[in-house]
Amino acid sequence: MSKNKYPVFMRLTRLSFFIILLFLFITGCGDEGPVDLSSEPLAAEFDSVWVNFDRNYIFFEFKETDWDLVYSQYRPKAEYIFSYDDLVSICVEMLLPLQDDHVIFVRPDGNVITTSNKYYKVNWKEESIENFKQNGTWNQVSSTMGWTKIGDIGFWEIKSWSSSNLDMDLFDQVLDSLSSCGAIIIDERMNGGGNAKVVEDAWNRFTDKVMRVGFDLLRDGPEHENYSVTPVYSSPRGAWQYLEPVVVLTGRASASAAEIFASGISSFDNVTIIGDTTRGAGGAPLEYKIGDGSKYYIPSRAWQDKDGRYIERDGVAPDIYVPFEYSDFNDGNDPALNYAFEYLNGLMVK
Numbered sequence: 001m002s003k004n005k006y007p008v009f010m011r012l013t014r015l016s017f018f019i020i021l022l023f024l025f026i027t028g029c030g031d032e033g034p035v036d037l038s039s040e041p042l043a044a045e046f047d048s049v050w051v052n053f054d055r056n057y058i059f060f061e062f063k064e065t066d067w068d069l070v071y072s073q074y075r076p077k078a079e080y081i082f083s084y085d086d087l088v089s090i091c092v093e094m095l096l097p098l099q100d101d102h103v104i105f106v107r108p109d110g111n112v113i114t115t116s117n118k119y120y121k122v123n124w125k126e127e128s129i130e131n132f133k134q135n136g137t138w139n140q141v142s143s144t145m146g147w148t149k150i151g152d153i154g155f156w157e158i159k160s161w162s163s164s165n166l167d168m169d170l171f172d173q174v175l176d177s178l179s180s181c182g183a184i185i186i187d188e189r190m191n192g193g194g195n196a197k198v199v200e201d202a203w204n205r206f207t208d209k210v211m212r213v214g215f216d217l218l219r220d221g222p223e224h225e226n227y228s229v230t231p232v233y234s235s236p237r238g239a240w241q242y243l244e245p246v247v248v249l250t251g252r253a254s255a256s257a258a259e260i261f262a263s264g265i266s267s268f269d270n271v272t273i274i275g276d277t278t279r280g281a282g283g284a285p286l287e288y289k290i291g292d293g294s295k296y297y298i299p300s301r302a303w304q305d306k307d308g309r310y311i312e313r314d315g316v317a318p319d320i321y322v323p324f325e326y327s328d329f330n331d332g333n334d335p336a337l338n339y340a341f342e343y344l345n346g347l348m349v350k
Contacts, residue, residue, distance in 0.1 A: 042087050045290050046078035049091050052288055056300045058217060059283065060224040062310055063098060067224070070094060084292040088113065091296070099313070100299060101255065101281035108293040120252035123276045123324050123336050124189045129157070131332035139177070142166070147174050153344055154178035157187045161194030161202070161257040168201050175205055175242060183245040183344040187337070189275060193256025196284065196303075203265040204237035206246055213264040217302040227302075234267070245347050246271045247340045250318055255279035262316045263305045273318040274343065275336040282312030 050071055060067055074094040081087050088105050095103050095115040105113040136148030136155070144159040145166060156174060160166060178184055196216075203213070216230045250262050250273055259278040265271050283299025290296070303311050320343070322336045329335075 041291070042081045042084070043078040045087055046075070046081070046090065049288075049290070049296065050075075050094075053095075053298055054224075055222055056219055056286060056298045057098075058219040058227055058300055058302045059098070059100065059310075059312055062302075062312065065098065070097070084290065084294065087290065088294060100283065101279060102283045102285045102297055102299045104297055106295040118280075120279070121324075121326070122189070122253045123251040123322070124253070124334065125326075125329040126190070128329045128332050128334040129187070129337070132334055132337055141170055141174060145170070145174065147178060149178070149181060150341070151345075152182040152348065153341060154181035154184040155187065156184060157190075159188075159190050161188075161191060161198045161261060163195045163198050166194065166198055168198065171202060172205070172238060175238075179240075179242065181244070182348045183247070184242065185247045185249060185337070185340050185344070187249040188254050188258045188261065189249050189251040189336070191254055191258035193258050193281070196257055196260055199257050199261035199264065200232070201237060203261060203268075204235050204241075206242050206265060206271065207234050207268045208236050208241045208243060209268075210234055210236070211267060212306050213267040214260070214306055215304040215308065217304065219300045229304075232264070234264075243270055245344055247344060248273050249275045249336055249340060250278050250316065251276040251336070252279055252315075254316075255281040256284075259311045259316050260303050263303065263311055266316070266319070267306050272320065272343070273316065274320045274340050275318050275322055276324075277317045277321075278311070278315040280311065280313045280315035282310055282315075 054067055059065075074090060077090050081090060088107070092105060092113055092115050096117070099116045099118060101114070101116045101118070103115045105115075107113065133148060133155075136150045138146055138148050140146040143165065145157065147154060147156045149155070156178065158166070211234050212231050213234050214232045216232050217227050218230070219227045221227070246265070248262055248265060248271060250258070254262065255278065259280075259282060262273055262278055266273050282303050284301035285297035285299045288296050288298060305311065305316070320339070322339045324335045
């Protein structure tokens with residue numbers, strides 16, 4: 001079925017609806033007053049949400065979603081919605097099978113409604129990390145980035161890859177400060193994402209080679225299989241590049257651009273990913289609105305690693321998984337961070 005047209009079910013349902021309204025108008029409603037048409041504009045907005053996903057969502061093929069079948073299941077319910085609260089509720093219910101962390105609704109009051117119910121344990125505790133920082137002289141250079149040196153190892157915490165939170169000149173200054181270290185740990189376990197261009201600029205400071213590090217996919221047509229695939233290559237940046245061993249710490253809270261960073265930088269021989277698998281939120285969303293001002297987001301771009309694997313849903317697996325339980329964080333312990341230091345110390349001894 002061409003995705004350029006609404007499903008046949010959609011056309012028949014709307015025709016049936018108007019026939020019923022015409023019958024009620026002709027026969028009259030007696031003392032009951034005029035027919036309430038308030039649901040029709042909201043049903044049309046439901047159609048608009050469905051069509052916007054149909055034309056722009058990039059993961060239908062990957063997730064093997066029959067979007068026309070989803071429409072046939074949920075469109076009849078749209079005939080009985082009489083408020084924007086109802087509209088958002090039915091849309092969220094319709095979108096739940098996608099289990100996409102980037103598909104959210106933001107209501108006018110700022111309330112965020114997710115369409116994913118995935119639950120994961122996170123492999124960090126902020127108190128443990130703060131305790132660890134006491135081993136060196138901590139330098140907090142921005143609200144989301146800081147660093148220290150412990151022995152011959154640099155520890156670099158980056159909580160966001162957003163261009164509004166991470167200035168690349170400041171990033172380069174931190175790398176200059178760590179240039180004499182024999183190894184560096186980059187901790188992005190608390191990093192929820194940001195901007196893909198920022199992470200590309202970041203990983204290009206850690207290689208002196210041009211190589212394929214992944215693929216950028218963009219939905220560019222009305223059919224679900226219409227998307228472009230563009231190879232992404234490293235491009236060494238700066239007057240010098242850090243080529244000593246690097247560990248990137250990841251976990252289930254590492255999402256979106258943080259996953260792209262882990263995926264791309266893992267292509268370099270001097271980099272090891274340690275910790276847990278990342279979130280599996282591998283899309284880049286566009287913003288849309290419904291009539292009450294609520295916003296909703298549709299991922300139209302996706303990232304694949306250098307071997308063509310999606311990071312959506314499955315995430316980026318670490319090179320070395322460090323098992324943990326929440327009780328492991330008692331007394332300021334941090335299993336992944338401790339392992340990373342032991343691993344790098346072992347490399348530098350060899």
